[in-house]
Amino acid sequence: MNKKVTEYINSKEKWAQELQVLRSILLKLPLEEAIKWSAPAYLYKGKNILGIAAFKNYFGLWFHQGVFLKDEAKVLMNAQEGKTKAMRQWRFESLADLNEELVKQYVLEAIDNEEKGLSIKPKRNTKPVVIPKELQDALDNNQKLKDQFEAFSLSKKREYAEHIASAKREATKQNRLQKIIPMILDGKGLHDKYKNC
Structure with a gap:
């Protein structure tokens, strides 16, 4: 368990318990826990698989290469339609929304997709810098x-x-x-x- 992840979760007035439950599910899987982009991140063999976070009206997780998930339960969404290519979010509004077996299924599929090399690489901004x-x-x-x-x-x-x-x-x-x-x-x-x- 990563100490900074514990600090992140404990700092949340709302959703701390829910994030702890989500974290406990993820720690049962072959993932490494870290902090990236100021939020808990979960890696497999050094590759970003997913992250978790708390927001005003929900807590959730996002899959970095979620576009490749089958999403048979239709729980994933693109948070920025037309802008975000690979990432997909899964939002929860209460602990009752959290299905441990389904979360594990999606995470294991994401790990399998990583093993297969399925990914969309972000395009680098190659336009020249114009100095005013x-x-x-x-x-x-x-x-x-x-x-x-x-x-x-x-x-x-x-x-x-x-x-x-x-x-x-x-x-x-x-x-x-x-x-x-x-x-x-x-x-x-x-x-x-x-x-x-």
């Missing part, structure tokens, strides 16, 4: 800032560039620029505070 003039001027005038920015991944560079470019008014662009300069100098991505797992 305001950010480019700041980079050109501060070598340390430029060095830190260049060390970022393409996605982090894109986040910063789009953050400045998306402002409509010049004053807003300048305000945003002044706020992000210390973050760049600290080597932090724009959204790192939300990725604290």
Whole structure:
């Protein structure tokens, strides 16, 4: 049992008991428990199989490659129709909704699908990063800032560039620029505070 998963479950005012029951089912299966994306994750041979989480009106699990599950009981849903390709959710509104044998059946099928290599890989964003003039001027005038920015991944560079470019008014662009300069100098991505797992 992963200590951080225990902390996650215990931190939930609502659904803690339900998550513990769901967790106890998953721990009976050949899965490794971890925290990923700030939530409990369950892996098989190092590969993401599913995760569990609590939300305002439900608790549930999601299968990373759920699109390949037969879903004979018709319990899975695509949380973002048209956007999410592989992931599928299974939502529960009470303990009464939780059928241990059915959960095990779906998880074992997901493990089997992983063994078969069934997966949809996310497409990487390959469009070039367009640096807005305001950010480019700041980079050109501060070598340390430029060095830190260049060390970022393409996605982090894109986040910063789009953050400045998306402002409509010049004053807003300048305000945003002044706020992000210390973050760049600290080597932090724009959204790192939300990725604290």
